[in-house]
Amino acid sequence: MNPNNYLILAAILFTIGVYGVLVRRNAIIVFMSVELMLNAANLAFVAAARNTGTLDGLVVAFFVMVVAAAEVVVGLAIIVTIFRTRRSASIDEASLMKY
C-alpha cells in the first residue's frame, strides 16, 4: 500500500494529540496527548525514512523516544508536585497568574 498513507495516519494522530491537549483538563491526559503528538512525529519520520530510503528518520525515532522518556520524568515530577499541593491534577486550577 502507498506509504504516504502512513504520513496521513501520522497527521491524524498528531491532530488527535492536539485535540487532546486543547480539550482535556486532567494534566496527565494532556501530557499523554503531547506524547501522542511526539509519537505521531516518530511515525512520520519512520514512514518518511521508508519512502526516501534513508536512515536518518529511523535514527531520529530512537532519539525521540529517549527524549520523550526524559520529558516524562520531568513532566510527571512537576505534575505530581502540583497534584500533591492542590489535590487535583486539573491544569485549569493552575491559573493564579493571569492578565
Add this chain to the structure above:
Amino acid sequence: MNVTVEYQALAPIIILLAAGVLSVLVEAFIPRTLRRPIQLMLVLASIVLAFAYVVINATAQLAGDPVTNGGQVKGLRQLAAGGAVAIDGPGMVIQGIILLVSFVAALLLAERQIDPQGDAFASRSSTLPGSEDERQFTAQGWLQTEIWPLYLFCVGGMLLFPVSNDFLTMFVALEVFSLPLYLMASMARRRRLLSHEAALKYFILGAFSSAFFLFGAALIYAATSSISFSTVAVAMENSSQDGLIIPGIGMIAVGLLFKVGAVPFHQWVPDVYQGSPTPLTAFMSAATKVAAFGALLRVFYVAFGGMRWDWRPMMWVIAILSMVIGSLLAVTQTDMKRMLAFSSVAHTGFILLGVISTSAAGLSSTLFYLLAYGFTSVGVFAIVGLVRDASGEATHLSQWAGLGKKSPWMASIFALFLLALAGIPLTSGFTGKFAVFTAAIDGGATPLVIVAVVASAIAAFFYARVIVLMFFTEPPVDGPSVVVPSAFTTVAIGTSAAFTLLLGIAPQPVLDLVINAGLFIR
C-alpha cells in the same frame, strides 16, 4: 562511514555537559556543607573555560578561511561531528553571548544574602507548600544546591542549540536546555504555588510546541529526505513537495517562535517570568532568547534560506503582532515582572526586524541586539530581585514609588536599564534598535520600522511611568526597601550596567566583532 569528532570545536558544549555530569556526582557524594563552594566553583570555572574555548576557536577562525582545509581540526569555521554541528562565526558569537550572560546569571543564582531565609530556591522542592515539614526545613535553614547540575545542563543545551546543523541535534538540544528550565522554574522559595504553576504551564506549552517542531521536521524530512540543514536547503530549491514543505516550515516556525516568545506564542512568557524565581527569570529572559534566536536564525537563514520570499511575510505579521501587542499589554501591567515580560515580548518583535532583513546587516544587527538586550535584561531582573519587604519581593508597581529617595543609586541604575529598554541614545538598547532598524529599512521593510516606531512610542510610556514613580512620587509608608546584596549580585548588576552603557557609548568594537562574524556556514 567514520565520523570524526572535532573536540576543540565542540569543546564549549562538551565542557559544560561534562561539568553537569560532574556536578550531579557532587550532589550525590560530597557532604552538604562542601557542596555549595564546589558546585559554584565548578559552574563558574566551566563557563569561563568554555568561553575561553569559544574565544580560541573564534581567533583561530579569523586566522584564515578554514573551509578550504577539508573541515579538519585546525580552522574552525567548519561542520563538526559529521555535519551535525556547525561551528561558524555567528554560532560562536551566540555561544559567547550565552556564556557571558549565564556567567552573570550564575552570580545571581548564587546570591544568598538578599533573602533572610537563604537563597531564592525552595529549601526542599519536594515538600508541600505551607506544609509542616516545609516550615521545619526552612526553619533549619536548609539550602539546596541541586539547581547547579540543572543549570549546567541547561547552558550546555543552549550552547548546542544555535550551532546544531540538523533538525535532530536541534531538537535534542532544545529538550536538553528546556527540561532543566521547567524544573528550575518550579523551585522558587516563596510564592511556591505560583512557581509550580509557572513550571506546569511552561512545561505543557513547551512540550506542545516542541512536538510541533518535531512534526515539522518530520514533514521537511519527508519532503527532502534529509534532516541536515545544508542538504535540506539544496533539496528545497527544486522540490515539488509544497504540500509537505509549507506546513513543515510553519510547524518548525511555531516551535522556535514559542521559544523566543513571539506573539501569538507568547502567552507563557508573563506567567512564567512572574512565577519563576527572579534570578532564574533573569537567566531565562536573556539566555533562552539568545539561544532560541540563534537557532531561529540558523534554520531560517540556512535551511530555509532559499525560501525567504515565502516565509518573510509570515515573519512580518509575527513581528508586527509581537511589537504592538507586547507594548500594548505592558501599558496596563501592575506587576513589575509581568511588565518586563511583556516588554521582552515587544523586544522579540524588534529583533525579528533584524531576522527578516535576511542580509549580512540583518544578521550582525540581530547578534548585536541580542548581546545588548541580554545584559540589560539580566540587570533589570537582578534589581527587581532586590526590592523587598517582609513577604519577599515587592513586585507591585505601586510599591516602587519613591525608591529614588530611599536608594538613589539602585534607582538610577534601574532607570538606566529602563532607558536602554526604551531605546534612548547612549544606551545599548538604542544602538541595537538603530542597527536593526537600519538593516530593516535597507532590506525594504520600512513599514515594519514605522510600526516599530509607533510601538516604541507606546513602550516609552510605561518605562517613563516607572521612572516617574521612582523619582517624582513620594514613597509610601511601610513601603519596601532595596536590600543590600552580596558581592555576587553587585558584580552582576555592575557588569550589566557597564555593558549597557559601553554598548551605547562605544559600540564600535562589538559591532566590528558581529560584522566580522560573517555569515552562517551552509
Add this chain to the structure above:
Amino acid sequence: MLLTTLMLIPLVGSIVVFLLPAAKATLAKQIALGFALATLVGSVLMVLGLDNSSGGLQHVESYDWIPAFGISWTLGVNGISAALIVMAAILVPVVIVAGWWDAENSGRGTVKGFFALILALEVFIIGVFTANDLFLFYVFFEAMLFPIYFLIGRFGGPQRAYAAMKFLLYSLVGGLFMLAALIGLYVVSSRELGQGTFDYVTLTSLNIDPATQKMLFLGFFFAFAVKAPMVPFHTWLPDATAEATPGTSTLLVGVLDKVGTFGMLHFLLPIFPEASKFFAPVIIVLAVISIFYGALLAIGQTDVMRLVAFTSISHFGFIVLGIFVMTSQGLSGSSFYMVNHGFSTGALFLVMGYLVSRRGSKRIADFGGVQKVAPILTGVFLLSGLSGLALPGMSSFISEFLVLAGTYAVNPTAAIIATLGIVMAAVYILWLYQRMMTGVPSKEVEETVTEISRRELVAIAPALAIIIALGFVPQVALNVINPAVDQVQTYVGVTDPESAVVIEGSGS
C-alpha cells in the same frame, strides 16, 4: 577642539556640583554660577573667532565615533548656531541667579541636583547646536530631554509629574519619527555613496529623489514641529511651563524649543530642498495659524505662565514663517528672532516668576495694583512685555519686521495676515499688564508683593539690556548671521526675488 572644550566646561561643572555634599547648597550655587560664566566667556571667544566672510561651518572638529554606521563626532558652528549658543550661554547664568532659591522653594530634590541638571542641560544645548553629524545631533536632541524632564519632575509644581511625562512623551514620539527618517536618510546616503554617512555637509550634497525627500522631510519636520512647538503639536508646552520653575521654563522655551526651528533652518532646508519647497505653502499656513492661535489663546489664559507659553507659540509662528519663505530677510529675521525671543521670553518668564513666587499664585486674577507696591518690578515687567510685543526700537521688532518683509516679498497674503498679529500682541501684553499691575492693590497683594530684590534685578537686567542694545545695533548679530543664511540659500538654491519682479505679485 574649541567646541568640545566649550562643552566640557559645563560638563565638569555639572559633575563637580553633583559630587558636592548635599549640605553645601550655597557653594553648589556659586560653583555652578562660576562654570556658567566660564562657559559664557568661552562661547564669546568662540564667536569672536568666527570668520564672518564665510557662511560655512567653522571651528570644525571631527573624530570617528561609530565607523560601522559612518557616525562621527563632528562639531562645527555657523553664524546662526553661534548666535544661539551665545544666547544660551548668557541665559544660563541669568537663570542660575534668578533661580537662586527655586530649589529650596520647591521643597523637593536637592539644591546641588537642581544646578547640576542646569549645567548638564547646557552641555547638551551646546552639543545640539554644534553637532554636524545628524546622528550626533539626534543623540543630543534626545539627551537634552532628560535634564528638563527631571527639572520639571523634581522641582515643579503640583502637576509636575503629569507635565514632565507629557513633555517627555511628546518629545520622544517626535524623536522616534525623526529617528526613522534619520535611518532612512542614512540608507539613502549609503545607496548613493556606497558607504552610509551622517555628515551634514556630505548629506547636503546628496540629490535625493523627491518622493523619498518628502517622506524623510515629514519625519524630521514632525519632530521639529513638536519641539518648536507649532499648532497643533503644542499642548505640552503650556502644561510644562505652568509646572516648571521660571528658570526651567526660560531654558525650555528660550533655548530648547529653538532646536526645532534651528533644525528646520539648518537641516531641513539644506538637506531636503525640493521637499522644503514642496511643503512650504502648507507650513506657511500652519505658521500663520500658530501666530493667531497662540495670540488668541494667550489672551484667553488665566494663568500667567500658560499665557507666556502661548505668546511663545505665537512667536514661533513668526520664526517658522520666516524660515519657510526662504528669503534672506525671512531667514535672517528668523535667526535673529530666535535670539531675541530667547531674551524677551526669558525676561517675561523670570519677571512672572518673581511675581508668582511673591504672591504664591499663578492666577492673573490674584494680582492687580502691583505698580503701587513695587514700581521698579512693574517697570521691569513693562519693559519685558514691550519687548514681547515687539515694540519698535527693541530688537524683537527688527527681527519680526524682517520676517514680515521677507514674507511679503514672496507671499503677500501671508504677510498681511501675519502683520495683524502685532495688534493681538499688544492686546495680550497690555491687558495682562493692566490686570496685574494697574489698579488699586488688594490686601493680599499689599501684604505679599514686595519690591524686586537686587539679585533679581541683576539676574534680569542683562536680558533687557541686550534687547534694547540689539534694537539699536542689530548688525552686531546680523553680521554674524547673514553669511550663514546666504549659505542656506545656496544649499536650497533660492535667491531673493528682485523688487521689480515683486511689483506684480504685491499688487493685491
Add this chain to the structure above:
Amino acid sequence: MIAALIGLPLLGATVLLLGGRRTNAWGHFLAVAMSAASFLLGAFLFIQMVGKSEEEREIGQHLFDWISVGAFQIPFGLHLDQLSIVFVLLITGVGTLIHIYSIGYMEHDPNRRRFFAYLNLFVAAMLLLVLADNYFLLYVGWEGVGLASYLLISFYQQKPSAATAGKKAFIVNRVGDVGLSLAIMLMFVTFGTVTFEGVDAAVASGSSSTVTWIGLALLLAACGKSAQFPLQSWLLDAMEGPTPVSALIHAATMVTAGVYLIVRAHAIFDLSETARTAVVIVGAITLLLGAFIGTAKDDIKKGLAGSTMSQIGYMVLAAGLGPVGYVFAIFHLLTHGMFKAGLFLGAGSVMHGMHDDVNMRHYGALRTMMKITYATFGLGFLAIIGVPPFAGFWSKDEIIYVAFSQSLIIGLATLLGAGVTAFYMTRMMAMTFFGEARWEDDVHPHESPAVMTIPMIVLALGSVFGGMAMLFVGDIEHWLEPVTGFAKPEHSVSHSVLIPITLAVVLGGALFAWLRYGRRPVPVVAPTDVRFLTRAARADAYGDALNEAAFMRPGQYLTRSLTWFDSKAIDGLVSGLAASIGGLSARARRLQNGYARSYAVTMLGGAVLIALILLLVRL
C-alpha cells in the same frame, strides 16, 4: 548736531528713569533743562537754515548703517529740512512750555519724577519721528510717541479708567501701525528702499495700483495716530491723562503726526488720485464728527478733544488736497499747536482751581476768579473759531479756500465745520467763564501760580500773532515749497467772497451757542430728555459701541471658544488617544486568562495563521 536734538531729552529720560528716587528732588528741573536745551539748539539750527540759500537748507546726518540684510538696507540717518525744523520748533517750544507748566501742575503728585521722565521720552521720540530720514526709523519714533502717550494716559495707574484708556490708545494705534508696517513692506518690495529720498526717486516707477495701496496703508497709519475716522475712538478716552499731557501730546504734537506722515509721503499721494480722495474723505468725516461730538460734551477736556479731532480733520483734509493743500495743512497744524495747547493749559488751570473737576456744568462765572486763565483761554478761543487776525483764522481760512477750489461739497463741509466749531467753543466759554457760578460747595476757585500762567500767556501770544507771523514774516508757503511742493489752486471762489461768508457762519454758530448757554442758565445736571443727536454726540457718536460690537465681542467669543477647543479638542484628542490605548490594553489583557489550555489554543491559532500566510504567499 541733529542727533543732539534727540539725544538731550532722551538723556534726561534715561537719567530720571534709571536714577530712581535719588533724582526726585531735581528731576523736573533736569527735564525742563533738557527740553529747553533742545529747543535752543533747534532755534539755532533754524536760524542757521534761514541763513542758507534754499538749496542748502536740507541737511542730513548719517549716524551708522542700522540694518542690512540682503537688499534690506536701513541707515540710521537723520535729516533736517524746512518741514522737520518747524516741527522741531513746535515740539521743543510748546514742549518746553508745557514742561514748565507741569512743574506747577504736578507739584503734589508723588510720581512727578516719572511724569517728567515720560515727557522727556516723548519729546525725544517725537523728534526722532520728524527727524528720521527713512520710514523705518520714523516707525521707531512713531511707536515711541505711542509708548509715551500710553504711559502718560495711564499715568494715574490706580484709576482703572486711566489704565483702560491707555491700553485702548495703544491698541488702536497698533491697528494704525499695521498700515505703516504694510506700507514699509510694500515700499521695500516695490522700490527696494524705504528712505524718503529713495522712495521719492523711485515712486514714479511703481505700478499705480501699488502706489495707491501704499498711500492707503499710510492713511491707515495716519488715522490711528491722528485719531481720524474710523480709528478716532481712543482720543476722547485719552483725556484720562494729566492735562499737560493732553495739551502736548493729544493736541499740539503727537496727534498731528499723521498729518506729518502724509505730507512727508507726498510723493506717493501726488501720484495716486484714489489715495488722495480717501484722505480727503476721512478728513472731512472726522472734522464734522469731531465737531459734532464737541457740541455735547460737558467734560471740558473731552470737548477740547473733540475739537482737536475736528481740527486735525481740517489738516488731513488739506493734506489730501495735494500740492495745493500740503503747506496749509502744516500751517494749520502749527497754529493749532499753539492755540489748542493754550486752550488745554487753560482748561488745566481751571481744573486746578476747581479741584480737578472737569464738568463744565459745575463751572461758570470764572472770568472774575481766574483773570489770566480767562484772558489766555479767550484768545485761544478767538484763534480757534477763526476770528481775524488771530492765528486760526489765517490757516483755517486758507484750507476752506483751497477746499472750495477742489470741490464744492468738501468746501461746504469745511465751512460747516467752522460754524460748529464756533458753536461748541462759544458754549465752552459761556459755560466756563460766564453765567452764574455753579460750583460745588467746598470749591474755592483761584488763579494758578505763575509757573503755570506764564506758559499760558506765551501760547496766547502765539495764538494771537503766530498766524500772521508765519504767513507774512515766515512766508510759509515758499518756506515749505521745496519739501512739499506748492501750487496755487486754479479756480476758486475769491477770498473776498469767501472770508465774509466764513465769518458769517462763524458768528452764526457763536451767536446760537451764546443764546443757548450764555443767556439762559445752564442746568447743573445734564438734562436727559434730549434729542437723539445730542445723545449720539455724548456717546462719541457711538464709536466705542461700534468697536465693541464689531471687534471686542467677536474677539472675546473667538478667544473663549478657541480656549475650549484647545483643551477639549486638541489636547483632548491626544489624551483621548492615550486613554484609548490604555483601554485597548486593558481589554486585550483579558486574553491572557491564565488557562494553559487557552494559551495552547492561541498557539494553535498562530500555527494556522502562519500556515495560511505561507499558503497565501505561494498562491
